[in-house]
Amino acid sequence: MLKTGLQRYIDNYKGFSREIWILAIITFINRAGTMVLPFLTKYLKEDLGFSYNEVGWIMVCFGLGSMLGSWLGGKLSDKIGFYKVMVFSLFSSGILFFILQFITSFWGLCFSVFAIMTIADMFRPAMFVSLGVYAKPENRTRALTLVRLAVNLGFAAGPALGGLIIMGIGYKGLFWTDSLTCIIAILIFALLVKEKKKTPTIVHDSNSVQVLSVFKDKIFWLFLFVCFLTAVLFFQIFTTLPLYHHEMYGLTEFQSGLLLTLNGLLIFFLEMPIVSAFERNKISKTKIMLWGSLLMAMSFYLLMIIGWAGIFIFSIIFITFGEMFIFPFSNSFALSRAPKGHEGRYMALFTMSFSLAHIASSKTGMEVIDRYGYQTNWILMGTLGIIAVISCFRLLYLLKIENKV
Template sequence: MLKTAFQRYINNFKGFSREIWILATVTFINRAGTMVLPFLTKYLKEDLHFSYGEVGWIMVCFGFGSMLGSWLGGKLSDKIGFYKIMVFSLFTSGILFFMLQFITSFWGLCISIFSIMSIADMFRPAMFVSLGVYAKPENRTRALTLVRLAVNLGFAAGPALGGLIIMGIGYKGLFWTDSATCIIAILIFALLVKEKKNVISNNHKNDDSAIVLSVFKDKIFWLFLFICFLTAVLFFQIFTTLPLYHHEMFGLTEFQSGLLLTLNGLLIFFLEMPIVSTFEKLKIRKTKIMLWGSFLMAISFYLLMITGWSGIFIFSIIFITFGEMFIFPFSNSFALSRAPKGHEGRYMALFTMSFSLAHITSSKTGMEVISYFGYQTNWFLMGTLGIIATLSCIRLLYLLRMEDRLN
């Protein structure tokens, strides 16, 4: 029985091209070394002694830099190709992350983090376009999921190791590690993967694809982006307010907070690919799966309103992890499948920008709400945003059915 279950799990990973496996490997190396982000708010608050408001503004700069980088990455991917953007972005950001450890002033960090993210997040839309090029149309969603698994496996190893590095040699060790893994990852990619022109074509049989004249006139896509924005606001609380809540209210160490993130990564590693494969076989609409995910995310934050027992963090992280598995792989695939040929970069730029805007909103709003009203109010607000996302998914499903009838 166990052998059969293991074989079924392995079968979910068959059928990918060599380039997809290399992309997944490179992503794992990069994300395993990305230790600055999960501990950035703690570094700013506890090591550099900034106020909640100052931490919030630095994270706003992080988000605006991410938005600019996402837009530039998407536009330039359509203009000069995704390959050049990926190599430039990771190599340059690796050097800049190393230099970041020497900047400790408020305005210096605002400018530096904005600049770094403007370059680092050029990588994301370019990487999404590359998946569309190197993956076969019939397994594109699974290819996106494979790379997400690499991301989450990296995050499973990274935060726990990052916590140990902080306890051993301090926060500066994180900057060295982040810098080195960025450069190592992109060197592997450049050496093993040859540049390929963008030949994505839309599959009109896809139940969620549609060709439109301009992304700015695609009202369905903008409602979809709104849902992505709301759910990403919830997700980013994991890296901004939750680590502070763990320490201030329950006295958890960086290592213990890292273990909770490790649980998130391991659940995704073992369960996301089978879940995606099952939903694809059942031919369930991507947007209907996103609806379920939004509701699970809402529940995860309402659970945090239960005080007096640190064990509630485990149940909360399980709910938000299943919400993440139901939302993010299918939202990636929806965005890529809806893009007309030659406009993939623009669509993926706006898609990644919705996450960057969410990072701005999530960190600043969360910090301000906590500062004035406390953690419980913030958890109630986040749970309510999850309900709004759920209702928006219902509306999106209705509009897609209307579009199907017209076509």
């Protein structure tokens, strides 16, 4: 029984091309070194001494740069190809992350964070397009899941190690690590993966629909709204939650990092079997996203229980399962719905929804906490999760009319 279960687990990882595995490896290297993001708000607030309002505005610049980078990355992927965009983005952002440690003024950080994220997030839509090229149509969702696993395994190692680096040599060590891993990852990619052009023979799954323009695809825009709401909730674990851990319960950076490590490990061990099981049973992507939205909402309502730090474990488990239900299938839905030749534009808007969510999540969360306290913020986030659930019901209805479910 145990041997059969282990073999079935291993089978989930079969059938990928060499390029997909290399993409997963460089993603792991890059994300394991991305230690700045989980501690950025703490760095700005506690090390540089900025106010909640100033931290919120710097994170707005983070999100605006991410939005611009996502759009540029998508457009350029359609124009000049995803390969060139990926190489330029990671190599340049590696150099810029090194420079960022020397900038400490408010306006300097606003401009620098905006510039860095514009270049860094050109990578994301280009990487999604590359998966559409290097992955077989029948295992595209699993390929997306494999890369997400690499992201989360990197995050599982990164935050805990990052917490130790902060306690040992300070925040500057994070910038050095982030810079080096960006450059190492893209050098491996450039050396081992040859550029492959998109071909018109890419087959899309049953969610694909031909439209004249992405801006006229109403179903896709409702889908983006769901992605935006759930991403607002998800980004709280990088912005308000680390502050809440420290200010209300006295947790160290290392302890906060361990909670993020739990998130990464759960995803590493469980996401691929969950995705494979859902695909074998042909469950609608939208229904899975609906369940995930509900789990995310519940994770924030749980935080209203005060006086016991153990609730953080249950909350992170709920949000992790919500993440596993939403993100792999939203990635696949977005890519499969894009008409031929428009993959970059669709994935640009998809990644922009996450960038906009980063702006809304950080700024709104900081403002609500500053004015009304943490409990009000958890109520707000839980309610946004419920709105996402309702939107998923509407999306299911529209897809049924379109005869795509």
